Amino acid sequence: MFKLAVCFWKGKHVKKSQKHAIIWFRKAAMAGHPEAQFNLALCYYDGKKGLEKNEKRALYWFSKAAKNRNVNAQYLLGVIYDVKKNEELAMKWYQKAAEQGHVSAQFYLGLCFHTCSKKNIKKAIYWYKKAAEQNDARAQYLLGTCYNDGNGVPVNKEEAFKYYSLAAENGNTDAQFNLGLSYARGCGISSNPTLAVKWYKEASKKGHISACVNLGICYEHGCGVDRDMNEAIKWYRKAADAGNSIAQFNLALCYENGNNVEKDYKQAFYWYEKAAKQNELEAQFNLASCYAFGKGTEVNYEKSIEWYRAAASNGCYRSQFNLGIYYLKGISVIKDYSHAVFWFRKSACQGFAIAQFYLALCYLKGKGVEADKNKALEW
Incomplete structure (x- = not known):
């Protein structure tokens, strides 16, 4: 019955008919076939033709299939309960699927242990490693x-670099950015500005805004690439338009200074x-x-x-000094020497020489x- 349902579903040896496929999925499901139960559940869940x-009903048949050890049903039950914020049932079904080797279930079970109320970082890492062994880029990144x-785990920059590399090669955008940072800073690997730029570019292709900012900085200062202010401004503008405050500030500087x-x-x-x-201070x-x-x-x-x-x-010593001047001279505020001293001292304590001079006066x-x-x- 299940094979006949698949034939109708795919149009193999018979005219394609979702309606007839569902009829046979239901017959097979009622006879206890786990894959038929899973497929029938999907039909109810998605609202396929004929249903x-x-x-x-979807949950009923997913549960039937899951109890019959259908790993995909177990995983999707985990997802459904996760969305419903039912942590206990989500983790129960993720675990059953994870123990059968379902890679996404392993990742999400790790994520649950990492972030949910039953937080257990050791178990999170265990399941991340299981998923990472199956090349799950999300698990590798985390x-x-x-x-x-x-x-x-103990801080280990070399291991961090290893997993960032694996995840980056598997297309994880955050890992690509972090790999770029690792090369830029020499974390876990020798510093290599050229490779930093390479990975920033990979991340930027998928719209990673911090990667765009860092590309702008690299082009502005000639770090890992030839200095090119046109490219710097291009990347700053892209990130600034997306709302990144660092890029907005750097772009403003370019306009103010005519760069x-x-x-x-x-x-x-x-x-x-x-x-x-x-x-942005x-x-x-x-x-x-x-x-x-x-x-x-x-x-x-x-x-x-x-x-x-x-x-x-926010701790800007130049602003603290300028506020001191405003109060000292009564610029747009009532002249108040005690307030002037307050702000001069704030700035002076951060080592700003002219504030120290005014405080001394x-x-x-x-x-x-x-x-x-x-x-x-003393001042």
């Missing part, structure tokens, strides 16, 4: 990250603002400066202080602090 989509970060593009302060301002709103400082000096926009000290404050709160003249010549000399 309306019926998840309840094994690489485990060895790279020391997650469940292989005509100087365009409005474009620089546009990209600084995009990056600043994503908490230097972009926040530069955006504040644009408002302070009217570069690409009208002078607006209120906006300037808003962005200097944002950058200063405050101590010398007793502005915002009690006059103290010794403190002044």
Whole structure:
């Protein structure tokens, strides 16, 4: 009966007919044939011709097939319960399929142990390795990250590199990017900027945004490739358009400085603002400066202080110093020497020489602090 169903399904020796195939799949399924049960479940699950989509019936027949050790049914039951957020049943069926060697089940079982409430990183690594042995690129990549970060295993950059290489060769985009990083930084392998660029390019073909950014940096600085600002700007723009704040900042710098593009302060301002709103520290400082000096926009000290404050709160020593100046001179704020000292000290403690000088002056003249010549000399 099952073979006849397959013949109708594929149109082998008979006229192709999904309707007749389903009739024979049902007969075989009711007679206990695991593959027929699985195929009938698929028909209900997908809503094939001759059957309306019926998840309840699909689950019934998937369960029948799974209990009869049909590995694909076991795996798909795992997927279905995973989607339904039923962790216990998902792991139960992934495990049954994984123990029969189903590679995707092995990977997802590893992922469950890695991320679910029953987290067990040792078991996760065990199943990742099982899947990796069957060339599962996802498992190879995650094994690489485990060895790279020391997650469940001792840090081993050579093992990380090995698994990144395997996954990258098998087309895993994140692994291709990380392999590029490994070559760029000399992690687990001798530094090789040329191979770093090769793998960044492979990852960028599939839209890996960080790879696009790194390609831009490589072309801008001539690292692993000949310096080519046109290529750098191309890659920065691709990543910037996709919302990457580093690329947005670097593209803004190109427009501000006229690096292989005509100087365009409005474009620089546009990209600084995009990056600043994503908490890119230097972009926040530069955006504040644009408002302070009217570069690409009208002078607006209120906006300037808003962005200097944002950058200063994120630890930017130049913004901290500039805020100190604003309070010292009363630029768009009420003159407040104690606030000036507060920000000068923040900046000075990060080693910014001019902030140290102004802090010393405050101590010398007793502005915002009690006059103290010794403190002044110290700064």
